[in-house]
Amino acid sequence: ILGELTASQVTPESVQLEWSVPEGTFDSFTVQYKDAQGQPQVLPVDGGSRGVPVPGLSPSRRYKFNLYGVWGRKRLGPVSTDAITGEEMFRSSLCPLWAQALLWGWSPLTPVTEEPPPQPILGELTASQVTPESVELEWSIPEGTFDSFTVQYRDAQGQPQVLPVDGGSRRLTVPGLSPSRRYKFNLYGVWGRKRLGPISTDAVTGEGISGLHRCPLWTLVLAEPEQEPPPQPILGELIASQVTPESVQLEWSVPEGTFDSFTVQYKDAQGQPQVLPVDGDSHRVTVP
Numbered sequence: 001i002l003g004e005l006t007a008s009q010v011t012p013e014s015v016q017l018e019w020s021v022p023e024g025t026f027d028s029f030t031v032q033y034k035d036a037q038g039q040p041q042v043l044p045v046d047g048g049s050r051g052v053p054v055p056g057l058s059p060s061r062r063y064k065f066n067l068y069g070v071w072g073r074k075r076l077g078p079v080s081t082d083a084i085t086g087e088e089m090f091r092s093s094l095c096p097l098w099a100q101a102l103l104w105g106w107s108p109l110t111p112v113t114e115e116p117p118p119q120p121i122l123g124e125l126t127a128s129q130v131t132p133e134s135v136e137l138e139w140s141i142p143e144g145t146f147d148s149f150t151v152q153y154r155d156a157q158g159q160p161q162v163l164p165v166d167g168g169s170r171r172l173t174v175p176g177l178s179p180s181r182r183y184k185f186n187l188y189g190v191w192g193r194k195r196l197g198p199i200s201t202d203a204v205t206g207e208g209i210s211g212l213h214r215c216p217l218w219t220l221v222l223a224e225p226e227q228e229p230p231p232q233p234i235l236g237e238l239i240a241s242q243v244t245p246e247s248v249q250l251e252w253s254v255p256e257g258t259f260d261s262f263t264v265q266y267k268d269a270q271g272q273p274q275v276l277p278v279d280g281d282s283h284r285v286t287v288p
Contacts, residue, residue: 017052
């Protein structure tokens with residue numbers, strides 16, 4: 001059971017979220033909110049955590065945070081809370097400059113010996129190793145270091161996708177794309193409480209197996225004489241059953257072949273995009 005979600009340690013650019021689980025355990029959690037530009041953001045959290053900092057916010061802005069608990073194939077919740085970020089330091093007229101100086105440990109007798117590290121710079125974002133279903137992204141950092149990165153794009157159905165990347169990485173493979181489709185990728189760098197960027201690049205995925213009409217059949221036979229590629233699986237019909245006021249059971253058929261996994265996407269009552277992963281052996285899921 002999900003308990004209460006609260007916001008604490010509110011600064012101009014971040015909020016600390018904390019929650020309780022009165023009974024049972026969850027496999028993982030997901031925090032969802034919209035940034036200052038109205039773009040949906042998703043923060044995955046492991047099931048043992050009871051708190052997470054949300055960085056990269058804008059000062060003096062109200063945010064609504066939704067927390068979901070993932071338990072097996074079910075997603076429970078949300079529990080929600082609102083928070084208003086604080087004002088920027090230079091806007092705070094209630095605290096005199098001499099008081100701010102004492103607060104930060106400055107005095108006329110204290111020499112300034114250290115300067116804050118320079119703000120890092122995002123370089124160029126490029127796409128390579130493009131296949132019908134994936135793209136490898138690479139980027140450079142001409143100066144400084146970032147704590148982490150975030151790659152954002154929209155899938156073939158127009159749903160926003162977010163991929164978190166650690167600060168030491170300079171490349172990422174984006175899987176699960178659709179053949180012969182143009183994608184735009186945005187890369188943001190997270191530095192402390194700031195989110196810098198984006199830098200962007202476009203990529204067009206390659207053609208699928210059915211599009212290889214320019215390659216002679218004898219060439220394919222010489223390349224793989226003893227093995228043929230498995231036929232592309234086919235999705236059948238999707239139906240909704242066992243409809244209650246708060247849940248729906250979805251069932252689908254796969255007339256031919258097998259899939260590695262499935263993804264169910266929909267929008268909740270607040271218009272927020274929701275994603276439910278399902279393993280490839282299942283042909284039903286309950287949407288709670």
